[in-house]
Structure formats: C-alpha cells, structure tokens
Amino acid sequence: MKIFLDTANLESIRKYNDMGLLDGITTNPSLLSKEGGDPKKAMDEITRIIKGDVSLEVVSTEFQGMMDEGHKLRKYGDNVVVKCPMTADGLKACKSLTNEGIPVNVTLIFSSNQAVLAAKAGAKYVSPFIGRLDDIGHNGMNLIREIKDIFKNYSFKTQILVASVRHPLHVVEAAKIGADVVTLPPDVLGKMLKHPLTDIGLKNFLADWEKLKNTNQNISI
Numbered sequence: 001m002k003i004f005l006d007t008a009n010l011e012s013i014r015k016y017n018d019m020g021l022l023d024g025i026t027t028n029p030s031l032l033s034k035e036g037g038d039p040k041k042a043m044d045e046i047t048r049i050i051k052g053d054v055s056l057e058v059v060s061t062e063f064q065g066m067m068d069e070g071h072k073l074r075k076y077g078d079n080v081v082v083k084c085p086m087t088a089d090g091l092k093a094c095k096s097l098t099n100e101g102i103p104v105n106v107t108l109i110f111s112s113n114q115a116v117l118a119a120k121a122g123a124k125y126v127s128p129f130i131g132r133l134d135d136i137g138h139n140g141m142n143l144i145r146e147i148k149d150i151f152k153n154y155s156f157k158t159q160i161l162v163a164s165v166r167h168p169l170h171v172v173e174a175a176k177i178g179a180d181v182v183t184l185p186p187d188v189l190g191k192m193l194k195h196p197l198t199d200i201g202l203k204n205f206l207a208d209w210e211k212l213k214n215t216n217q218n219i220s221i
C-alpha cells in the first residue's frame with residue numbers, strides 16, 4: 001500500500017519524507033488555504049521535495065478552465081497529477097488530460113458509480129472520501145470494499161486512493177481491503193508511529209543502561 005500525505009504543510013512533508021515514508025502528496029484548495037501564503041510557492045516546493053505523485057487541484061468548474069489550469073499545474077513538475085472534481089466537466093477534463101499523457105486524480109468520490117465513471121474516463125486515481133461519509137452516518141470503508149470488488153471484476157487500472165482518512169484504524173482497514181493508496185493527514189501518520197508499549201519499553205531500556213553505567217563509568221556502546 002502506498003502512503004501519501006494529505007497536506008500542504010512543508011514542515012510535515014519534509015519530516016515524513018526524511019523517514020522514507022512518503023510515496024506522494026495530495027493537496028486541495030482547503031489545505032493550501034490553511035497554510036496561508038502564496039500557493040504557487042508551496043506547490044513549487046512540494047513538487048521539488050517529493051519524487052512521487054503530487055496531486056494539485058484545479059479550481060475551475062468548467063471544462064476549458066480545468067484544462068488550462070491542468071496544463072499550468074503540470075508545469076510544477078512531471079510528478080504532478082491533476083486533481084479534477086467528480087463532475088461532468090471534471091470527467092471530460094480527465095479524459096482529455098489523460099489522452100495528453102497527464103495523469104488525473106478524480107476527487108470528491110462518494111459512490112461506486114462515480115468511481116466507475118472516473119475509471120472509464122481514464123483516471124489514474126479515484127479518491128473516495130471515507131471520513132466525510134462516516135460523518136453523515138454512512139460506512140466509508142464499505143465504499144472502498146465495493147469499489148475494490150468492482151475494479152477487480154473488470155481489471156480497471158485506476159488506483160483506489162483512500163481519502164478523508166480520520167484515524168489509524170481507517171488505514172488498517174484500507175490495507176486489509178487492498179486499497180492501492182491511503183492519503184493521510186500528518187496527525188494520523190504521527191499516531192500510526194506511536195505505541196505506549198514502545199515508549200515504556202524504551203524508557204526501561206535506557207534506565208537499565210544508566211544502572212549499568214553507574215556500576216562502571218567506562219561503559220559505552
């Protein structure tokens with residue numbers, strides 16, 4: 001399973017990239033807005049730090065605008081994946097950009113039907129938003145399961161990018177289903193790293209080492 005970071009925060013991107021954990025990045029207008037500053041600078045920096053796919057989203061809602069923005073976004077790097085919304089114009093842009101060799105991530109997917117249509121339009125990724133479905137009392141993970149089954153039936157090449165992830169259990173469930181990618185807010189990735197028994201174990205190891213050192217000052221690794 002590939003791990004993308006769902007953020008435009010450069011500090012988090014550098015932090016987790018330095019650990020070798022990141023296969024890519026997803027951004028959206030809200031995430032760029034949250035960071036403030038010039039989004040161009042942020043997009044430029046992100047595409048330079050990350051070697052894998054970086055999803056940058058269009059903000060136009062009609063076909064030609066999406067195409068123009070898609071071309072502009074692609075100039076940030078060969079690793080840019082253009083994110084188009086799951087609308088009729090978005091699918092048309094998906095098909096045209098894909099035909100030009102520009103990969104597309106179709107975002108704001110909330111049903112299997114939408115995922116099938118995005119795959120038919122040639123999307124490299126579909127992004128089902130599971131947390132937002134959970135929020136309204138639907139089971140987001142069931143959607144991932146259903147899309148996985150359907151894509152398997154027809155050997156669609158489109159990858160399932162699990163989005164709107166809210167906690168580490170979402171990641172485990174997505175991995176069990178065999179989703180291709182999870183895109184994680186930095187705090188979820190941070191939580192995946194941690195286990196209280198790791199902290200206690202390390203504390204005890206270090207305390208025992210101190211005890212040993214107290215018996216002989218010359219002891220070292």
Ligand code: E4P
Binds near residue numbers: 026165
């Ligand atoms: C996906 O690419 C989106 O950026 C993101 O996962 C949306 O998540 P949210 O529901 O937490 O805003």
